[in-house]
Amino acid sequence: MDWDQFDLNPKVIAALKKADIKSIKEILNLSGSDLQRLMKLSSADVECLLKTVSHTLRRNSMLTALQLYQDNDHLTSQHQKLSLGCSVLDNLLKGGIPLVGITELAGESSAGKTQISLQLCLCVQYPYRYGGLESGAVYICTEDVFPSKRLQQLIGQQQKLRADVPAEVIRKIKFGNSIFVEHAADLDTFHSCITKRISLLLARGMVRLVVVDSIAALFRCEFGVSDSVTKARYLQTFGAQLHSLSARFRAPIMCVNQVSDAVSESEAARCSCSVADNRVSPALGITWANQLLMRLMVSRVSPLERSVGVASCHTGSLRTLRVVFAPHLPPSCCYYTVKLEGVKGME
Known part of the structure; x- marks a missing residue:
């Protein structure tokens, strides 16, 4: 995972690399307190990290009813x-x-x-x-x-x-x-x-x-x-x-x-x-x-x-x-x- 592509404080990115955390899955498998101890960051920095990761996962995952109606070529697994x-x-x-x-x-x-x-x-x-x-x-x-x-x-x-x-x-x-x-x-x-x-x-x-x-x-x-x-x-x-x-x-x-x-x-x-x-x-x-x-x-x-x-x-x-x-x-x-x-x- 290239953490430099994320909109994060350079201090947080450096802490991620130093802790050898290589994926979003590893972050989500750890609690906030565990991340603080492992990365030696403040609770505010950890909260910012979790919000950024969550936003990345949610990006483009939701569609409005109008988008579904207009997207005639896209068939979801529920309907195909x-x-x-x-x-x-x-x-x-x-x-x-x-x-x-x-x-x-x-x-x-x-x-x-x-x-x-x-x-x-x-x-x-x-x-x-x-x-x-x-x-x-x-x-x-x-x-x-x-x-x-x-x-x-x-x-x-x-x-x-x-x-x-x-x-x-x-x-x-x-x-x-x-x-x-x-x-x-x-x-x-x-x-x-x-x-x-x-x-x-x-x-x-x-x-x-x-x-x-x-x-x-x-x-x-x-x-x-x-x-x-x-x-x-x-x-x-x-x-x-x-x-x-x-x-x-x-x-x-x-x-x-x-x-x-x-x-x-x-x-x-x-x-x-x-x-x-x-x-x-x-x-x-x-x-x-x-x-x-x-x-x-x-x-x-x-x-x-x-x-x-x-x-x-x-x-x-x-x-x-x-x-x-x-x-x-x-x-x-x-x-x-x-x-x-x-x-x-x-x-």
Whole structure:
């Protein structure tokens, strides 16, 4: 830190250099009395130093409402989203997946969780103006083999799905150098993966999306009923680590989760989704739910539910995407289908 650039008394600058204080962080980590003893300055000089440092940190950090309104090109992390590659689904989510925070996608088997995740891995590669982040993705598999064949199929069908994107842009979407696949079958491997490998990829700017498929598989056989406290600590640790990565690199985290039947009345009351007349709830309980920014649930539409509206007019396999909770969205849902070209919402 070049203290000579600060508007400080030369005596204070000399004291900073003599005390070997090299950063603003070191100053803020010390109390006023500690600074006085360390730098041998008066309380007035220390107060002036703290005010100058605080002013430097606050400079240009605040924007007026008029500045935000006029700055059309600047999108803050609170408002910028990662598109799902479908206008109907993006409208439901008011633009897509938030860049900062953990988004959970829960649902029963064959509801379309992996299909949506794969589509996100392609969407993140698109330019900003088409809802992408102009970067790659890392896909962490915890139980199944990565569906590379299906991903290649989606890449070949992108022109049909993204009619709004020019063909020359679609031709740049690829698998090999833009989507990194990691396998983590146990908790230790997963911890090492997110703290070392994923952190490195994010730091180098090679990826801006992390998909975990699935988070529940890591805890399926590791813990018994008596290990609930240990399990909760692992969930809190992983949640904090993923949040830190997301906030530091403004990279959305998508965690696929499984569901379990709600057997008690209290569980049934907390359920947010009904699948084929059976109430289900996302796995891992309230500890994991507290780590999430947004929870989405997907389900297959049963024949009994095809009585009215769009569901009765569609003959193929129909699914529902539901917003369970999010700080910026009300509970809502829409229908979608999984076709050869990808996931498509229905008006």
